[in-house]
Amino acid sequence: MYKFLIVIFCPVLLFSQKNKIEGTITNIQNEKLPLVSVEIYNTQNKLLKNLTTNENGVFVLEGITESNVKLIIRDLEYAQQEKNLNLEQHNESLHIILKKDIQDIQEVVMTKQKPLVRRNIDRLEFNVENSNISSLNAWEILKKTPGVTSGNDVLAIKGSQSILVTINDKRVMLTGDELKNLLENTQGDEVKSVEVITNPPAKYEASGSAVLNIVMKKNKIEGYRGIITSKYIQTQYAKGTAGISQYYKKDKLSVMGSYYLGSGTYYREGTDYVNYIEDQKQWISTMNRKDQNKSQNTVNFNLEYEIDSLTNVSLNYSGFFSPRSFGTYNVPTLIYNNQNEVESNYTTINDHHSRAINNSLSFQADRKLNSKSKLTWTNYFAGNNARKYQNVFTYLNFVNQPPAENNFVTDNKSDVQLYSTQADYQWKNEKWEVESGGKYSFVKTNSQLIFSDNENGELQYRGDKSNVFDYKEHNFALYSSLSYNPGKWNFKAGLRAEKTDLEGIVSEPFEINKNNYWKLFPTFYVQYTTTDNHQFGLSYGKRISRPSYSWLNPAKSYYNLFSYFQGDPKLKATIIHNLNFTYTWKEWNLDFYYRKEIFPSMEISYQEPSNNNLIYHFTNIEKGQAYGLSLYKNFQIKPWWSLSLSENLEHNENYFIGIDNVLYKNKVWNWVSDVSTSFTLDKNSDWKLEIGHRYNSPSIQGTFRISSSSSAYLVMNKKFLNKKLETSLVFNDIFRTSGEKVSTKYANQDNYFIDYRDTQSVSFSVKFNFGNQSVKNAKAIKKAAEQERM
Numbered sequence: 001m002y003k004f005l006i007v008i009f010c011p012v013l014l015f016s017q018k019n020k021i022e023g024t025i026t027n028i029q030n031e032k033l034p035l036v037s038v039e040i041y042n043t044q045n046k047l048l049k050n051l052t053t054n055e056n057g058v059f060v061l062e063g064i065t066e067s068n069v070k071l072i073i074r075d076l077e078y079a080q081q082e083k084n085l086n087l088e089q090h091n092e093s094l095h096i097i098l099k100k101d102i103q104d105i106q107e108v109v110m111t112k113q114k115p116l117v118r119r120n121i122d123r124l125e126f127n128v129e130n131s132n133i134s135s136l137n138a139w140e141i142l143k144k145t146p147g148v149t150s151g152n153d154v155l156a157i158k159g160s161q162s163i164l165v166t167i168n169d170k171r172v173m174l175t176g177d178e179l180k181n182l183l184e185n186t187q188g189d190e191v192k193s194v195e196v197i198t199n200p201p202a203k204y205e206a207s208g209s210a211v212l213n214i215v216m217k218k219n220k221i222e223g224y225r226g227i228i229t230s231k232y233i234q235t236q237y238a239k240g241t242a243g244i245s246q247y248y249k250k251d252k253l254s255v256m257g258s259y260y261l262g263s264g265t266y267y268r269e270g271t272d273y274v275n276y277i278e279d280q281k282q283w284i285s286t287m288n289r290k291d292q293n294k295s296q297n298t299v300n301f302n303l304e305y306e307i308d309s310l311t312n313v314s315l316n317y318s319g320f321f322s323p324r325s326f327g328t329y330n331v332p333t334l335i336y337n338n339q340n341e342v343e344s345n346y347t348t349i350n351d352h353h354s355r356a357i358n359n360s361l362s363f364q365a366d367r368k369l370n371s372k373s374k375l376t377w378t379n380y381f382a383g384n385n386a387r388k389y390q391n392v393f394t395y396l397n398f399v400n401q402p403p404a405e406n407n408f409v410t411d412n413k414s415d416v417q418l419y420s421t422q423a424d425y426q427w428k429n430e431k432w433e434v435e436s437g438g439k440y441s442f443v444k445t446n447s448q449l450i451f452s453d454n455e456n457g458e459l460q461y462r463g464d465k466s467n468v469f470d471y472k473e474h475n476f477a478l479y480s481s482l483s484y485n486p487g488k489w490n491f492k493a494g495l496r497a498e499k500t501d502l503e504g505i506v507s508e509p510f511e512i513n514k515n516n517y518w519k520l521f522p523t524f525y526v527q528y529t530t531t532d533n534h535q536f537g538l539s540y541g542k543r544i545s546r547p548s549y550s551w552l553n554p555a556k557s558y559y560n561l562f563s564y565f566q567g568d569p570k571l572k573a574t575i576i577h578n579l580n581f582t583y584t585w586k587e588w589n590l591d592f593y594y595r596k597e598i599f600p601s602m603e604i605s606y607q608e609p610s611n612n613n614l615i616y617h618f619t620n621i622e623k624g625q626a627y628g629l630s631l632y633k634n635f636q637i638k639p640w641w642s643l644s645l646s647e648n649l650e651h652n653e654n655y656f657i658g659i660d661n662v663l664y665k666n667k668v669w670n671w672v673s674d675v676s677t678s679f680t681l682d683k684n685s686d687w688k689l690e691i692g693h694r695y696n697s698p699s700i701q702g703t704f705r706i707s708s709s710s711s712a713y714l715v716m717n718k719k720f721l722n723k724k725l726e727t728s729l730v731f732n733d734i735f736r737t738s739g740e741k742v743s744t745k746y747a748n749q750d751n752y753f754i755d756y757r758d759t760q761s762v763s764f765s766v767k768f769n770f771g772n773q774s775v776k777n778a779k780a781i782k783k784a785a786e787q788e789r790m
Helices: 002-015 138-141 176-186
Strands: 022-029 037-041 047-052 057-061 069-074 081-086 096-099 104-105 108-111 117-119 124-127 150-152 154-157 163-167 189-195 210-216 223-234 238-250 253-276 281-306 311-338 342-368 373-397 405-427 434-452 466-485 489-507 510-529 537-547 556-560 563-566 574-585 589-599 601-608 612-621 621-639 643-657 663-682 687-696 699-701 704-706 710-718 725-732 740-746 749-755 763-773
Touching: 047 057, 069 096, 081 096, 138 150, 138 176, 138 189, 138 210, 150 710, 154 163, 154 210, 223 663, 373 556, 405 556, 405 574, 601 740, 601 749, 643 699, 643 763
Parallel strands: 022 096, 163 210, 563 612
Antiparallel strands: 022 057, 037 047, 037 069, 069 081, 104 108, 117 124, 124 189, 150 154, 189 210, 223 238, 223 763, 238 253, 253 281, 253 749, 281 311, 311 342, 342 373, 373 405, 405 434, 434 466, 466 489, 489 510, 510 537, 537 574, 556 563, 574 589, 589 621, 601 612, 621 643, 643 663, 663 687, 687 710, 699 704, 704 740, 710 725, 725 763, 740 749
8 A cells, every 4th residue: 555655646756846836827818728838948958847737727846956947838829938037036926928929921921729639638629719610500510529420410429429418518408400400500609619528527427428518608808799690501402590699798797698590491312222031022212301490599698797706606598499390201112023123102291390499597606615615506407398290191002902092190299308406516726636516417208199090081099009108317416536636647536426216107008117226437537748748648437328318208100101210118228338548749639449338229220021111219239349549630731731630440349139039240340531621821811721521431330331421521711801700601512422321131131221411512601790809908806805815
């Protein structure tokens, strides 16, 4: 034990000294700057030590025997600064202010931008503000984030689709198309950064194999200002958005509000191929889906108020309202015999409409207890209400049967409510940090499916195909984590305990499923930075992926007469183990990782030869595991020209039991590549150009094998009228190569579908800034009596 303590405290003993000077580095807005390099030289210009500021912009001079030294402060975003010091005479703390670095390069003038990627001990931070991609929406920004991929419009991190999306560390209670719609209507110029957290610390709830946190900008400009935005998007059909954002900041009060309206027609092409070995027939269905949505409304409101210098409160509301989306699908199906001749056919006409309402409200209070500790209390409420109605006609023309017609109607309603309250305590000094807290959350869902058909000659309610599903989940959590940063080394470890009580009630057939369990989720991180800024990291985290609430609903949701989707109320939660080794040096970011999943849940499809049904089903497979390497590097070729590489190579294995009760192994080497190059053509007008290409090699998901896909894109931005008017031109999927083939083939299963989501597009956006656009010197807020005693 004593040997372990010597190893842990050895850095402290080595760096201890008589004279110790603390310094803080900020910018002119008084923002503390982390990861700034501080080099210490003696009078002969010999390098004595290389330091890096911590998260609070702090560095400590100690262990230096020289009396007179020179500090050189370097950061890619700011101008280099030098400072001479006499360590024997200087007894006060240092405050160093860095300014932006502006250079003239021939005819191109540009401002150095902050590095797009920054590696912290427990996450990778992708800075988006002031970059070319800030003109995109939040969904497109996530797809360009290092380590994040999007196949078939499903986000994944290092191959895992079990991720939790949060905005400012608050959970987004949406998945699938609803999440995509929300993020597509979130403007990229409101996004500050995206944090990819592959091993989330104990503070985060244990759901999902990873967390994708979108950090929104805060209003730092005093006075009033606003932004008017308009965007036109041309795909197969036209779409558009328009909106306004307004900001006001005065002394202790900061208010932000925004509203965006989207409208357009959405299109998707698909063809299903099902081969039935038993009767040697092939069914081919062509579905071109066209949906119109005349009103997609996104609302955000944020209020922050500083009660005194110790206490700050904030209130945030966000809402997404889509009152009506409608369309009519005409789906012909041809049935071929073994001579490849059409012997039967049927046509499905699906007339449908849907609506969705999502609200979230959060309240947070922060209280500084003293100079080293603070207490945070967060309350969060979210509600999601959706309804989908469809009227499906089928015209049948089967061989040796008279022509027939079938009609069924479904009305599917769902309501999800989530409430959580969390208290967090943080204590921090120069080297140690302690975080502890507790959380309680409650989820309540109600889903109703009303099914009617004309089986008896007229449209009648069918109770055997209708269903009511009620689900409740209580979750209690306690956590604690400890961080130690003696200098070059950085350690962090935590433990989270979660108790889950759940109950699901199915009406048809009647069934009650209850379960409760305790789970422990440890996390561990270690990071080492050498004197020449080589950075090594090792982390481990255990996670749980609970099924989405819609996956638990066993009601059959019919697409047509021969195809339906069905959930499973007995789905198991997936246990995930993540192990990561990272290396960072001069913007080289490498991540070696291993992931093991026990009973992963996912959507698979299977065909029933007896009734020619194609069923899409959420279920657990036996296990999954993957290992791979991620690489991200930004090359600054010229001060006005950069090249960005994001590469991920992974070996993925899924084990599943087929419908013949045989264990199958699906495996693949998967390569995901995103290469882009950026040019600053003119600094005065912020004229920027980016060209890039994304590629996904073949991949797997349970029983599915997914073909390769790719997409080329171009982004151009320019500002006018003294930078008050901003324009952007974006070309996506230039060569229309993002379509995918998703196939299942084992035992008597032989089916695939070809899917294209209408991603080839050109968009043009205009943004006008009005009001105060420059930072004023904020008035000093008088310290409270409590703070004076700190």
